[in-house]
Amino acid sequence: MKKPLLFWAGLLCLSPTLQAQTAPSTAISAETPYAADFAAAYRQYPEIPRGMLEAVAYTQTHIRHISADEQPSCTGMPLPFGVMGLVAEGKNYFRANLPLVASLSGVSEEEIKASPRSNILAYAAAYAKLAAKRKLTAEEPARHLPVLIALSELPLQKDAVSNYALDSHLYSVVTFLAKPENRQRYHFSDYRLNLPAIFGANYRILSAGSTRVSNEGVEGDGRRYNPDGSAQSRLESTDYGPAVTDFTTCNYSGRGGVAVTHYAIHTVQGTYAGCISWFKNCSSQVSAHYVVRSSDGQVTQMVSEANKAWHIGSENPYTIGTEHEGYVNDASWYTTAMYSSSAALARDIVGSGYGISGLRAFYGAATTGTYSTGACVKIKGHQHYPNQTHTDPGVNWNWEYFYTLVNNAPTVSMLSAASGYVYDAGGSAGNYPDDVRQSQLIAPTGATSVSLSFSSFDLESGYDHLLVFNGSSNQAPLLGKFSGTTVPGTLTASSGKMFLELRSDCATTRPGFAARWTSTGTSSCPADTYEANETLSAGATIGVNVNNSAYICPTGDVDWYRFTSSSTNNNIRITLSTLPLDYDLELYNAGGTLLYSSTQASTTDESIVYNGAPAATYFVKVYGYNGNTSASSYTLRVSTQASAWLVARDGATYASRSSKATPTQPLVLMTNPVEAGSKAWLTVSGYNGPAELSLRNAQGQPVGASIHTELAADQPLGYAVPPSLQPGVYFVTVQLRTHVEYLRLLVQ
Template sequence: MLKNYFLSVVAVLLLHLVVTAQPLTYPSNQHQQAFDLAYQQYPQIPKGMLEAVSFTMTRFRHIENETKGCTGLPLVYGVMGLTLDGEGYFKNNLNYVSLLSGISVQQIKTNSQQNILAYAATYNTLLQQLSGNKTNVENHVSILATLSELPYNGLQQDFALNSHLYSVYSFLNDKAAQTQYGFPQHTFSLEKIFGKENLKILSSKYIKLTDETVTDENGNQYQHSHLGIKSPDYPPALTNLTSCNFSSRNGVAVSAVTVHTIQGSYAGAISWANNCSSSVSYHYVLRSSDGQITQVVLESNKAWHVGSENPYTIGMEHEGWVNDSLWYTAAMYQASAALVKDITQSGYGISALRTSYFPWSRFTRYNISGIPGACVKIKGHQHYPNQSHTDPGQNWDWDYYYKHINNATTVTNFTTASGTVTDLGGASGNYTNDERTLYLIQPTGTNQINLTVNQFDVENTWDYLYIYNGTTVFSPKIGEYTGTSIPSTITVNGSAVLIEFRSDCATTAPGYSISWSAVSPDIIAPTTSVSAPTGWVTSNFTANFTDADNSGGSGIQKRYYQVIDFDGTEWRANANNGFFADNFNTNIHPEWTPVVGAWSINSGALYQSDENEGNTNISAALN
């Protein structure tokens, strides 16, 4: 059944190739503003690439409510032509794009701009993981293949995928398309991308496909391109599947993820898993420098990485050593978090909120303390029973990792000058298990926010409240609090404060209630009044200075005054009483000492006229 189905799909592709071999009249692009916005947000994506994919898939149409054709080909959605239900054969790339972009499936289906931006965001994420020259569009083949709905394995599937890629690159190479849609000529070689012999077949007007071969009208045979090195479980990853060192899960469901540190190199770990004498394997290996991922065991199989806990876990080895934090790069954390996020959304029932986030996680070993326990699902090798290893160790930042895995939590915004926030149990009830809330308090026109803690009672050392001076969980942390210990008042010197709460999988408590009040900045300047005799005075006299701030203002922080007198020629100050003044009315006064430069008085200002000097200066000593 699949074979017949695939043949009908290829037949459609062949018809497409015949049509595109004729001169094309390019349609108008009603979505150019959305494409321009995508390139503005992700400037590393080559201009024209998004249009090339859209033209190939939909001819710039936003497809939303179409009827299936007689071939039964799965429907695509949006301007970019993404597949929601591949019916077990095509990849569900709409879900994949939603996962990596953070844009909902519904928005991608119904909103043309969000459809384009979601695809662009995902493309950009894959581009950042790309090794080699990112500006060379020849290197983008793997990205386009990953984002396509077409499967990789088998000669016929490989031909179909390369037919899609040929259409994309042909559009990108077409001068008429460049003129019509305003993108530049990119330097690349179709022959280099597809190979000389395969290019003959991909550009042919007639293709003959059998169970074993793909040929053109001249009998040239298509050769497998090996694009199928991409991971079947996680498309952004490469695949170097080991032929040994794994076994069946025997029906045990996957329910946890194990974080390891290699104590060695990325390449070494890949090779070691393929050494049939090592009796060691893991599902994924991650590279420190750029976060590249290689899958070595399928998730459906049991890898050998955590002893007695192998049957229900997915193992991830991270390049580096536990005693050297430099190996734990942001690129590797983020790539690892994206992989874990994909695992949590793959139907195993693993909640991303069950990631070990506790401050003590890095120092704790289950064999010694008996924690964190079974309900924490994403944790280190050191956190499982019956283990002697201590990876990823005390240098692994579990809080940072948690934030990247759970980067799509909804933020509730408050802009009023005062108010109160509570946990989800409200003022009178307990909070819930697996709770995570983010409250952003950002009153208009404030530079200080005062927090008053009305109630704080959470499960000690398991549930935590975090307060940040800023708008995100990566803003400076004011504090983290557990149990019943928290200051009664907290002053935040800034325009925004973010309050985050996390609870684990068991044991709730009354929770928290926190009120806030915003302090508006004092924008009214203080006033100064001077009381002094009127008219000319030739003897000593008293002058009074009065500085005042407005009622409710911030007060007077510093006071300055200057006294000058007129000596019959000009206004000067009494240096012996700590004053200095020079209005530069006449000649340079003797208090000044020229050091470098030609100095004079010019139009009531001190003037230096020697432009050949590079470090001119003049100085006056103060008493």
Template sequence: MKKSLLLWAGLLGLSPTLHAQTGSRQAAGQAVSADTPYATDFAEAYRRYPAIPRGVLEAVAYTQTHIRHLGPTEQASCTGMPLAAGVMGLIADGKGYFRENLGLVARLADVNADLIQTSPRAHILAYAAAYARLATEQKLTAADPARHLPVLLALSELPLAKDAVSTFTLDSHLYSVLTFLNKAENQQRYGFPDYHLDLQRIFGANYQVLSSGTAQVSERQVRGEGQTFDPNSSTYARVASSDYGPAITDLTTCNYSSRGGVAVTHYAIHTVQGTYASCISWFKNCSAQVSAHYVVRSSDGQVTQMVSEANKAWHIGSENPYTIGTEHEGYVDDASWYTTAMYNSSAALARDICASGYGISGLRTFYGAATTGTFSTGACVKIKGHQHFPNQTHTDPGVNWNWEKFYTLINNAPTVTTLTAATGTVYDAGGASANYPDDVRQCQLIAPTGATSVSLTFSSFDVESGYDHLLVYDGANNQAPLIGKYSGTASPGTLTASSGKMFLELRSDCATTRPGFAATWSSAGGGSASCPTDSYEANETLATGKAIGVNVNNTAYVCPAADVDWYRFSSSTTNNNIKVTLTTLPADYDLELYDAGGTLLYSSTSASTTAETIVYNGAPAATYYVKVYGYNGATSSSAYTLRVSTQSVAWSSSAAIASRLNASTPEQPVVTITNPVQAGTKAWLTVTGYDGPADIVLRDSRGLPVGASTHAEIVSEQPLGYLLPANLSPSVYIVTLQLRTHVEYVKLLVQ
């Protein structure tokens, strides 16, 4: 696809607040990345207090607040748990349970506590001063963060005790901090070194429980991955000297009661307004008078069970008797806490509850727009937010929770009827003459053989207004760009899918049916050549990815349209610098690199048939997955070439540029951006081979700018974070960068 056409394919608006790179320097000459609002303050703290290992302050801040200043207007937690304050997430009033570490920091740093709560800079510097004082007293140096665990525990708000629950929460806090330090993308983004922390050695056998989502914990013991959690060998102990199978069972001894014979009929989604470890600890506090059945961790989706489903947890006031409730780590005003891992894990928990005999159907999951307020959906919707139940004042999970995504993950295996004729007629689940029934999820894929476009014209349309909906997508499934969501009696008219495939999804609630719809489709572009034999098929998913060797060429096909190819390979500790190239492209194909857990690491999405390249220097020895797919359903019966190359020395930027541009113009900058992303989260933009100013303009599908132009200072190969608006519709957009001499374009897929 030509860049001039790509420009009008649909563009994404960015937040008007853009944090550019700074000129501050670290001791080793590394640039301090300013893609967080407080990079300058963190840099100043490290200069003042050299005993603090670089990266530790950001690691604590990310664990506690995702590096966001929590002010006095922050929404209170529906659990009654004390709210943290500032960038480092300190507690001023522990309500007789949490340690009041804000006061401790103020005393150690000799700074007024009120100033710490109101000024982000004073907050960061005070925490750093307190940290440095404790580190100096213990004769610790910045070279080995693993020896700093006593300082991290001393400055935590979590209660100090040697029982199983307290030691587990303390270890969970430390695990989050050290995991942050171990991630290569954080080392690059925040400019700190790789300390090569051996988490298995640090946490011992307890590491299996801390890192696993399939552990079991009772009042007397904790088991995970075949290991027993030992409170006596927990980090704090050394320093101081179930209903849902995958969950850690950490049942509270209080803060619950009998359901009194009331049946479970609903499931409530909450946001903690705090951290995972703090929430677990708070629910163990018998004075809190609050609890939930489950808590989910943001970073990896680990689930801890606090109350048996047979008992009534105290999480939603008058609606407690008939509900199961789950708290999600994070804050309602910060979408970054709602990670893919959290959504996937929480949806798996919801599917288990649906299958547990309560009569809760996944089809009764709320999928409307996320909002900031409270409103009751009525009893028909069974899986919904705290804010959707009657008699509530709390508004979690709030405007940043993606209900449509959650609905799709819970109902992750729909039956799909595929229609391959060039023309035909489709009806709702009631057929040509009857009303559609209640509790329907009808999925139909119109995919005429070889079609380049599909048009659908409605002859009748009547679905229950505001409660039942028809969703239409331009592509092979409900992850494709949404054409529209229709309800009521107004006809959608004629809809066109430019991908050559159109996906229809009808959803109905528990009451009131209507005549539904009838529509006739036609297609264009049929009669394309059949697909050649591909020796790697079937490899449409990560789980079915085919093994390939390194430093060899592999040829295959993206065919038919919307075909996706997955491959897997392994790197070694010696040859730990990876370059993945996609060449001889017959169409606009894109490239992505994932870790074994399914997390997207890098993507390459150049326009048209430009070669795609991903470079990952210093990659840990592990199994990785490569995904090759056609942009917007692009396909061809001609082969592409995929090559994974590894070597012991880092791949140079010039080599990457030359490869990305097919060695034609190695001086031209290369622009990449993380794909796919979610509305309301950050997209990370990287420009290789260019340093200097850039004006960023975003355009909608008509080519019109969305928002004002944004100015940034680009540093080559330094990721620049953009916070995306929360109200974007799923689609493909283009980010345009006006550099000194020309404009660069990069595609962005919002899901």
């Protein structure tokens, strides 16, 4: 079923199934934006590394032509022009790079503004001229950073913040060139770019989940940004720990005793790096508390929450504001990473004691205009505040999705009977209260469909809503969103599960609703004491060192479990056994990040080992490969102990050779995962003698020099992992006298 397609795929535990799942993300479209114009530029100017023009264009505009009729930024930042995002007038702060490009290329500024092709070719001509002066070749894009700096609009001031903003721009360009999917889509070579080597110690900050800016400099990932690339120090944000801090020294004031009661969402109408730099410009007279990057959701804090940022005019005194990189009429900037990061920031603000409830986040339709939602809605867009003219974040911001991310842990009432009655939070007789978020999951055992018929319905029209989903959560397809007094027709969930969510605002209650559900299906699925547990948030609690029996049944069933590890017995082994069909196993942290998976073929037991696991809550997911279901049970066991597990050989924890061992061959095991700069421990059984160790990346390319050593049976050997390694999957070849072992190495 899951035999390796290629040798390297086998070493890295990849399967035909996994490759099929990832294929859509790397599919090449028939035509990329302005492909003919970029191709003409590379033909005319071979000094430019292929992909470089697209990298700059994507960083600046997502490869979209910005015309003069684009909506201006609510921050006052100057708008760029064209596909390459060139600034005509820097407002005495940014460098005007459009006149520079015009001068170097010989193309008029007006033509560069008006024509996407002229914009691209003029930038390419300017780039080629600067590259030729430095005698740069297209084969070494890492040496082209001086050209990118020369053609950027960002100021060249010698303070840490200005340097950080410029480095952030360069990081975005180089990261674009390093991504395999971009190489495939835009047809350029693998330049083997080593980002940690390019950006040095500052790489940790540039790639951090969030950063913080202050008068003292820029910090992120526990390090201080250094323009010289050397000094490091740890300093966390006083407001939002994950943020890089880059506090502006101006463009803010005190709140004058006014309490924070609201949170505002903005769109920059420009880039992340440009916004950070603009807020540091004391002549701009604008700022926001935070800025969020599109590509990976990095957050930079610019103003302390205790102070008043200047982002929303007359509403500044009582608001906290966050700018999001991008443009209101280009949905591609609003990435999953940006939504997730922005929602995490909003949850932090909700929990910071201001009295801002996440349940009062706006979840209505996105619009192009401005209108005031009233004071009840606490988390909303710039366009939703009174006395405003700007319409960000605009029609492309997904408010419903953002609402569910902010309120990501609802309490769900489970209804598993074949039929029954369901009511609003006020019950069968009373009104529902204010500020309600009531979640109910109707999931009859073995049901193939669920139908809901209302006998009464009365919600405050336009303000309170009932949302009904065809599935086990509010991420399932929406069957309807209802308000007012019109009784909905009969609703049917073809999935066999129906999720209901009632939301009410801060004023005016009504009688609510009453409805009866019925279901159809089979009773062939045995009773499962853990159901319904189809989502991470609904994961059933299980103990450690005990067996748990459950079922993947009916079709589409997925089982989630949660357990907590201790600081003493912090070595975890998870096994999935007595499998009736091919089932798979995954381990997640409390934040929903996949840590490990086990995908053995057929009914082979699945096993995951996590040695040295921090004391925390973890989640286990069990599901049928290719939709497998069965009325026969499986056994799940979470085992913990004080000593490390040393015998796992399934590829999820200890990587073993790709070929099958004979009984007489030595066996080499390696501990996983490890951090760059630390040691992985090798243990060999049945062998004493010399060995040669070499490290390779996921493409099979050597990383560093080979190491000659001596191995002794059952004596652990520390293998030093290079500190410059990026997180990812690698493998170590161990050449013995008898044969070669291939060990997978997971670097965190």
